[in-house]
Amino acid sequence: MEKEELLKNAIAGDINSFQTLFAEFQNQLKSYLYRLLTDRNDVDDLTHDTFIKAFDKISTFKQDSTLKTWVFKIATNLAYDHLRKLKRWPVNAQDQGANLAISTKEVSQSFRVVHQSFNAAAYEMREHIDFCFTCISKTLPIENQVALILKDIYDFQVREICQILDKTEGVVKHLLGDSRETMTNIFDNRCALVNKNGVCDQCSQLNGIFNPKQNQQEERMKLELVKESKKFNRSELYKLRTILVKAIDPLRSSGADLQDIIMRCTRTAIGDVSDFFDTAKNKSN
Incomplete structure (x- = not known):
């Protein structure tokens, strides 16, 4: 039909x-x-x-x-x-999640259980970059986050976003420009994959935990994002991130289960989830 x-x-x-x-x-x-x-x-x-x-x-x-x-x-x-x-996420949400995992043996152990037992629990650095993109986008006001994700990840046209948000074209373009600038600034100050002064290097750290026999530097250099970081054009690095994120379905990727439980840990750490173990238990049922 x-x-x-x-x-x-x-x-x-x-x-x-x-x-x-x-x-x-x-x-x-x-x-x-x-x-x-x-x-x-x-x-x-x-x-x-x-x-x-x-x-x-x-x-x-x-x-x-x-x-x-x-x-x-x-x-x-x-x-x-x-x-x-709910409250907007702080810029250091991932740090808080990492601190919870480090300080709570049961939480870090649950990561290993998922990694070893679930079908979609492989760890890939590029998937954690996608995870990072989601976490940082959560620091934006809701309308900014919606506009950014619809345009830069799902390729909606500005006029379509205007219809979805009930906003004028000028407002939507402002939301997009403001959101991209905020995201770029946060990545610039946090991502240790592309900036030695960055404060977050979870991608390599977790890769080392879940793939101990793998050469971390080789895996880093496979990423176009890391290769291009030497040029350090901030706007181009943001575009490379969106290209990478577009290629990943966070619900169906090879590491979706592992990334989801890491996300739950992050949400617990910032107070969006009352009890990590309750949510982790519900996930496994």
């Missing part, structure tokens, strides 16, 4: 047609929500709620945007309602 006919049937109330259309971008939607929420359970809940609300309101879809953009707007509004109850 052609997409136009599926949409016509969906608007008329055919849930099977709507489900077929929704499935075309469901994985990307969940990936996007994970970057905003950093919790798999919340992602599943909001994806379900988005589907229900979108189908319930499908008769109001005026087709002045793509269905995907319209659904992403619904999902973004639901995520915003959830996130505004």
Whole structure:
């Protein structure tokens, strides 16, 4: 059945047609929500709620945007309602997570258990760079984070982001410019992979823990980001990071399970999760 006919049937109330259309971008939607929420359970809940609300309101879809953009707007509004109850992440959130893991033997041991037992628990430096990108984007105001991720990671057009955020083109462009500058400044001051003065070198440290027989320097030099860092063009390094992040689905990559439990540790350390072990237990069930 052609997409136009599926949409016509969906608007008329055919849930099977709507489900077929929704499935075309469901994985990307969940990936996007994970970057905003950093919790798999919340992602599943909001994806379900988005589907229900979108189908319930499908008769109001005026087709002045793509269905995907319209659904992403619904999902973004639901995520915003959830996130505004939480505080923005501090710049040193990863440091706090690392300190929790170092000081709590059970936490660091849980990383090893996941690494050894789960199917998607490989450790790759590039995936931790993706993790780092998500953590640093969480330091932005919600609208800035949404605009940045939609444009630079999921390639939405500015006009589509305007529709999703209900903002003018000028406002969205300002959000993007401000967000990129903030992200670039934070990376410039923190990333020890590309700047010897950076304060964070988790990528290499964790690579050494989970891949002890691997030559860390060789792995570092495989990354285009590290190679180009010698030139140290800040804006180009940011673009290289977005290229790397675009290529990774944080929910389906080879290290998704390991990165998720590291994310849970970080969230626990900054107070977004009340008890790491409860959430880790729920994850394994």
